[in-house]
Amino acid sequence: MKRKITLKDIARELDVSISTVSKALKNSREISKDTKDKVKAFAKLYSYKPNIIALSLKQRRTKNIGVIIPDIVHHFFTTVFRGIELYADAKGYNVIACVSDESFDKEVINMELLANGSIDGFIMALSAETQLKNDVNHLKEITNQGMPLVLFDRITDEIICDKVILNDFEASYGAVKKLIDNGRKRIALITTESYFNVSEKRAQGYYKALKDHDLELDEDLILRLPYQFENETKSETFFKSNKIDAVLCVNEIFAVRAMKTAQKNGLKIPEDISFIGFTDGILSKLATPTLTSLAQHGEKMGKMAAKMLIEKIERDDDAAVEETFRTEIIEATLIERESTIN
Template sequence: MNKPITIKEIARDLGVSFSTVSKSLNDSSEISEKTKKKVKEYAALRGYTPNQIALSLKNSATFTIGVIIPDIQNAFFASVLKNIEIHAKSYGYRIVTFFTNEKLKEEEESLKILSKGLVDGLIICPSEETFKKRKFAHFDAVKNMNTPVLVFDRVDENLDFDSVSVDDFGSIISGLDYLYEKGARSILFASTIPALSVGKKRKEAFEKFLKDNPEVKGTILEDQENGVLQNMLLEVLKTEKIDAVFGMDIDSTMLASGAISMIGKEFKEEISLLGYVNKQYNRLVYPKISYINQFPEKIGQMAVDIIVDKIKIGNSKILKKEVIETFIAIKDTSK
C-alpha cells in the first residue's frame, strides 16, 4: 500500500514552501488563487488527506459529536440516530453514542462523560425517567460549557438549549380534525407516554379539541405498562361505541391495532385507527396503519446542521428552536 503523500512532499514536488502548501489547502487569503488552485489539484491527484489527529491537536477539536439516545429499539430514535450519523459524516464529524434505556442514572453518567471535552457538541434526547422524576440538575453542568448542546424530540422549559422537535400539538389537532371530518364522534385517546413532555403536549391538544367540539365524546386511556393499557383498551372497545382510536405513540398504536383485531371489528367500516408507527414495519403488514409522519430524517439532519454551525462559529446564547411540521399518512385503518 502506498504511503499517503504529505504536505512536505507536495511542497517539494511543486517547488514551493511548506507554508504555501498549508495555507493554500486552508484557503488563506495570503495565497493567490492561481497558486491555491495548483496546490489543491496536485494534492487531489496524489490522494492527499489531512491528518485528523494533527488537526485536532492544533484546533483543540475532536471532530466528534456526542449523542445520547433513550432507546435504540425504538424505531423513531433509531432512524434519527442513523440520519445524525450520515449527516455528521458529510461535515467530517464522527459520532459517539450512549444509550440510556430510559434511565435517569444512565443519562447522568453519559452526560458526565461527554461533558469532559471529549466531543465538540452534544445531541440529546432526555430519558423517560428524567421527565417522570422531573430531575434536570445534571444538565446544569453543561450550561456553562463552551460545548454546544441540542435537545431533540423531548423538549422542556427546564432544558434551555437549542432544540429540534415536531409540532406535537398541531399534529394531534390535525389528526383529530381529519377523524372528525370522516364522521368520528366518539374518539379514544391511548398513550403509554403520559409522563413525557410529548405525551403531555399530545394530551393537551386532545383536551383542547374536545373543548372546542363538545359534540365529540372523548375517552382517555393512559398507562406506561403495555399489558395494563391493552386490557384497558379491550374493555372499552368491547363495552362502548368507539368510532376511532388515536394512539399517541408506537406502543399504544400497536396495542390498539391488536385490540381492535382481537374483538373482530372492521377497520374503516366500524372503527378507524390513527397513530404512530415503525414505517418500515408498517410497509410489511396488513392492514397498514394510518400514521403521523414525524420525519425523523429531518430531525437528524437539522440537529447536525445546528450543532456544526454552533461549533464553527462558537457557542452562542441565542438559541435555535426548530419545529418540524408533520404529515398524516392515510393507510388501511382509516377512511
C-alpha cells in the same frame, strides 16, 4: 498496533525539520517547490495521515458530536439518528452514539464521560426517567460550560438551548379533526403515562379538537399504558366496555396492538372503528390493515438538529457573537392508509 508514520519520521528521513514537513504538506509558500515535492512524495509513499488526536488537542476541537438517545431499537430515534449521521458526515463530523436506555443515571454518566474533551457538542432526547424526575442539572452544567447542546423531541423548558420538535399539538388536533370530519363521535386516545412531554402535548391537541367540535371529553376513552407494555388485558377490556369508533395512538406500536385486539373483539377496521397512530414506520406500512399515521420526519429532524449544532459549534470559534437560541418545529404529515376512511 503498529506505529503509524509521523511528521517526525518524515523529517528525520528527509533530513529537514518537522516544521518544514508540516508546512510542505500544507502547501505553505514558505517552502520551495523542490522540498515540497520531496516531502509530498515521501508522505504519499508511506501514506502519511495526520494523527487526529494530536490535531484535536492542538486545535481544541474534535470534530465529534455526541448523540444521546433513550433507545436505539426504536424506529423514530433511529431515523433521527440517521439524519444526524448523514448531515454530520457531510460536514466532516463523526458521531459518538450513546444510548441512555431510558435511564437517568446512564444519561448522566455518558454525558460526563463525553463532556471532557471527546466532543464539540451534544444532540439529545431526554430519557424517560429524566423526564419523570424532571432533574436536568447535568444539562445545566453542560450548557454552563458553554458546550453547545441541541435538544430534540423529548425536550424540557428548564434548559435554554437550541431545540427541534414536532408540532405535536397541531398534528394531534388535525388527526382528531379528521376523524370527526369522517363522522366519528366516540374517539379514544391511547397514550403513555403523562410525564412524557410529547404525549402530554398530543393529549392537549386531542382535548382541544374534541372541545372545538362539541364532543364531550370522556375519561373512560383515554387509556394510559406503560411505556413498554407487553400485556394486552388492559386494552382488551378497554375495547369491550366502550363503544369506541375511532382511536388516536401516540405511537404506531400502540396503534397496531390496539388494532389487533379490536379485531379480536370482532370490530371491523375501518368500517366500525378507525385508527391513526403517530410514527410512520415500517409497522404502519405493513400492518393489517395498513395504518393511517402521522409521519414525524425523523430524518429531517435529525438533519435539522445536526445543522443547528454544527452552526453553533463553528460560530463559537468566531468572536463573541451574541448568543441566540432557536426552536425549530417540524411539521408532521398525515399519511392516509386503510385504517381510516378517506
